[in-house]
Amino acid sequence: xESSKNIVFVGMMGSGKSxxxxxxxxxxxxxxxxxxxxxxxxxxxxxxxxFKEKGEKFFREYEExxxxxxxxxxxxxxxxxxxxxxxxxIRSEVLKNHLSFWLKWNSEVLINRIKRNPKRPIAFNSxxxxxxxxxxxxxxxxSKAMYRINCNNQTKTEIIRKVLKLYEENKIKx
Numbered sequence: 324x325e326s327s328k329n330i331v332f333v334g335m336m337g338s339g340k341s342x343x344x345x346x347x348x349x350x351x352x353x354x355x356x357x358x359x360x361x362x363x364x365x366x367x368x369x370x371x372x373x374f375k376e377k378g379e380k381f382f383r384e385y386e387e388x389x390x391x392x393x394x395x396x397x398x399x400x401x402x403x404x405x406x407x408x409x410x411x412x413i414r415s416e417v418l419k420n421h422l423s424f425w426l427k428w429n430s431e432v433l434i435n436r437i438k439r440n441p442k443r444p445i446a447f448n449s450x451x452x453x454x455x456x457x458x459x460x461x462x463x464x465x466s467k468a469m470y471r472i473n474c475n476n477q478t479k480t481e482i483i484r485k486v487l488k489l490y491e492e493n494k495i496k497x
């Protein structure tokens with residue numbers, strides 16, 4: 324029996340949600356939705372530009388509406404933005420009706436990955452200490468995901484293998 328539940332990746336920016344999600348969707352022959360990319364295409368602007376022009380409040384409201392709309396689709400793989408799972412409405416929908424995976428990394432590894440990418444609107448002007456605090460705070464939310472995937476010292480293939488194993492086990496249970 325094919326599970327109609329969506330596979331949803333949550334975690335910090337830079338954790339590999341988009342990369343792993345896309346590779347997994349190809350393997351499972353499912354559609355893939357990267358919420359941040361979807362929003363950028365829909366609004367015709369990069370998220371960093373949206374933050375500058377319209378502010379974080381505008382972005383978070385739009386992100387909520389868009390994410391909840393995408394979550395209504397069936398049998399897809401979704402990569403959510405780093406801050407989306409902090410939203411109570413999004414988190415509640417994901418936890419009730421979908422399979423959620425937190426791509427968890429060692430803080431130092433993740434912070435180094437984030438700092439290397441200037442496209443991250445929240446991280447761009449943050450110090451290492453501020454990023455560590457953000458990671459700690461957000462981890463309290465990410466830890467509510469159904470599954471935690473330890474990504475440290477793992478290849479993309481190994482991470483996908485772990486997710487597939489849990490996905491298959493979940494299909495059997497339901």
